[in-house]
Amino acid sequence: ELANLIGNINAGGGGVNRNLVINGAMNVAQRSTSVSSVTSGGYKALDRYQVDYSGSHAWTISQDSNTPNGFAASMKFLCTTAQALTGSQRIAFRQKIEGHNLQSTKKGTSDAESVTASFHVKSNKTGTYILEYFDIDNQRHINKAYTVDTANTWEYKTITFEADTTGTFDNDANASAQLHFWLGAGSTYTSGTLQSSWGSSVTANRAVGNVNLADTVNNYWQITGIQLEVGQNPTTFEHEPFERTLEKCRRYYFVLADGSADSNEQIGNQYGFSTAQSEGIVRWGEMRASPSLKHPTGSNYYAISSSGDTTTFDNMLTYKFTQRSGLLYKTGLSITHGRGYRFFINNASAYVHLDAEL
Numbered sequence: 175e176l177a178n179l180i181g182n183i184n185a186g187g188g189g190v191n192r193n194l195v196i197n198g199a200m201n202v203a204q205r206s207t208s209v210s211s212v213t214s215g216g217y218k219a220l221d222r223y224q225v226d227y228s229g230s231h232a233w234t235i236s237q238d239s240n241t242p243n244g245f246a247a248s249m250k251f252l253c254t255t256a257q258a259l260t261g262s263q264r265i266a267f268r269q270k271i272e273g274h275n276l277q278s279t280k281k282g283t284s285d286a287e288s289v290t291a292s293f294h295v296k297s298n299k300t301g302t303y304i305l306e307y308f309d310i311d312n313q314r315h316i317n318k319a320y321t322v323d324t325a326n327t328w329e330y331k332t333i334t335f336e337a338d339t340t341g342t343f344d345n346d347a348n349a350s351a352q353l354h355f356w357l358g359a360g361s362t363y364t365s366g367t368l369q370s371s372w373g374s375s376v377t378a379n380r381a382v383g384n385v386n387l388a389d390t391v392n393n394y395w396q397i398t399g400i401q402l403e404v405g406q407n408p409t410t411f412e413h414e415p416f417e418r419t420l421e422k423c424r425r426y427y428f429v430l431a432d433g434s435a436d437s438n439e440q441i442g443n444q445y446g447f448s449t450a451q452s453e454g455i456v457r458w459g460e461m462r463a464s465p466s467l468k469h470p471t472g473s474n475y476y477a478i479s480s481s482g483d484t485t486t487f488d489n490m491l492t493y494k495f496t497q498r499s500g501l502l503y504k505t506g507l508s509i510t511h512g513r514g515y516r517f518f519i520n521n522a523s524a525y526v527h528l529d530a531e532l
Contacts, residue, residue: 193412196222196422198400200247208236220249221423229263231388242294242328248398256391264359270532273343273350282342292332292408297322297395301385306354312341313375332408338372349532358386428528437522444478444515453503464495465528475524478515
């Protein structure tokens with residue numbers, strides 16, 4: 175282990191903050207700890223992991239307490255509706271990484287570094303799986319196979335992606351690369367030759383040889399301890415305090431209020447801008463970009479109140495956001511001009527989340 179650490183330091187890695195993946199220990203799940211009947215792509219449960227989906231198969235994706243020693247949580251995919259995947263049908267997940275965080279790889283230069291992925295994986299379905307490192311900025315990729323050797327057993331895997339001297343990563347807050355875990359794919363992604371060295375993106379070469387985890391109900395696959403680091407030798411997983419991981423995740427997704435935690439949780443303050451309009455400013459930590467507002471609608475889901483003067487409404491307020499703050503306002507009201515109001519969740523099913531995901 176010491177030799178690996180020294181080797182990785184010599185190759186440009188080692189030290190703290192070396193993991194390019196956020197929430198690799200699967201500890202943070204701001205949206206939900208379990209989502210069932212997943213039949214579409216997008217961000218579903220654990221923070222920073224995006225589902226890549228096409229077809230009619232269905233899944234439960236959850237934060238699971240079954241882990242290898244040294245970890246408290248894993249992410250589990252459980253098949254609840256099976257399908258033989260054809261054409262462009264697929265199931266995979268990925269983490270997109272912003273360009274700001276990839277400059278240490280020196281990609282696209284004569285000093286480009288290898289990067290190494292390591293993780294713990296467990297599944298009932300043995301066989302070959304594909305891990306893909308995809309350069310979004312330059313549409314290049316490299317794909318490596320690994321094997322789940324023994325069913326229902328935690329196994330530790332390491333995969334090194336060689337250096338690429340072609341195509342630099344943009345130094346900005348947009349998605350520059352993604353680590354893409356394939357769980358099953360149709361011929362659109364499997365009919366070529368696996369792209370095991372860097373090259374321009376060829377769709378048919380992305381998941382060649384991957385098993386189909388979607389072929390049988392109750393197939394499962396789970397993972398934890400994902401680390402992606404500069405260098406050719408993997409180091410021990412870099413555990414960090416929970417609050418540090420949460421802070422990183424909040425750059426991309428921020429829970430402003432959630433009725434499931436407190437059905438009267440305060441969102442902020444409003445004042446009577448006029449007798450027909452309330453407005454107020456809400457602040458949060460800096461996010462990656464100006465976020466969009468995620469919230470459900472329903473009867474009397476939200477309310478403003480002051481000294482018995484309460485107004486409820488079904489939809490959230492209109493908003494104007496920056497990366498650090500937002501103006502929330504509501505028109506068409508009958509309120510007192512100049513009065514201060516408490517703005518709060520009025521139903522356990524309501525929530526207000528801010529989304530700046532890649």
